[in-house]
Amino acid sequence: MSRNITSTGDEIQFKDTGGTIDVKIKATAAGAVSFLDNSDDHALVTGARLQHKQVVVNAATYTIQSDDAVILVTYTSTAACTLTLPAAASAGKHFYSIKDSGGSAAANNITIETPASEQIDGSNDIVIGSNRQAIKLVCDGSNWHAM
Numbered sequence: 001m002s003r004n005i006t007s008t009g010d011e012i013q014f015k016d017t018g019g020t021i022d023v024k025i026k027a028t029a030a031g032a033v034s035f036l037d038n039s040d041d042h043a044l045v046t047g048a049r050l051q052h053k054q055v056v057v058n059a060a061t062y063t064i065q066s067d068d069a070v071i072l073v074t075y076t077s078t079a080a081c082t083l084t085l086p087a088a089a090s091a092g093k094h095f096y097s098i099k100d101s102g103g104s105a106a107a108n109n110i111t112i113e114t115p116a117s118e119q120i121d122g123s124n125d126i127v128i129g130s131n132r133q134a135i136k137l138v139c140d141g142s143n144w145h146a147m
Contacts, residue, residue: 076102
């Protein structure tokens, strides 16, 4: 059995002639690294420790960056807050965890909006309206999904 390692652009592929190993390591637009199977749509992360970018939002508006991962909103102790997601195409296969860290979302909602005509499960926005509530949003590269 022989192994083949190829590199093109933002991707390195490990493959053996027997077909038992076929893994790609691919850099994303956000600067993260994905470990993918041969179909490019299943992340393979085993025994790895992943780092994430954590952001604290203490303002009325914030545009989520493609490389953000955990967004803690403390501004709800002051007033309502609006977060805008990046375009799905630039976010790629990525997720965001968003939490009301201020503890007052029932009185001061957190509205999470999509850019342009994109939607989250069929809606233009989603609202965190309970104190200390958290939500995870997942992007598949073209659509947003709430978990």
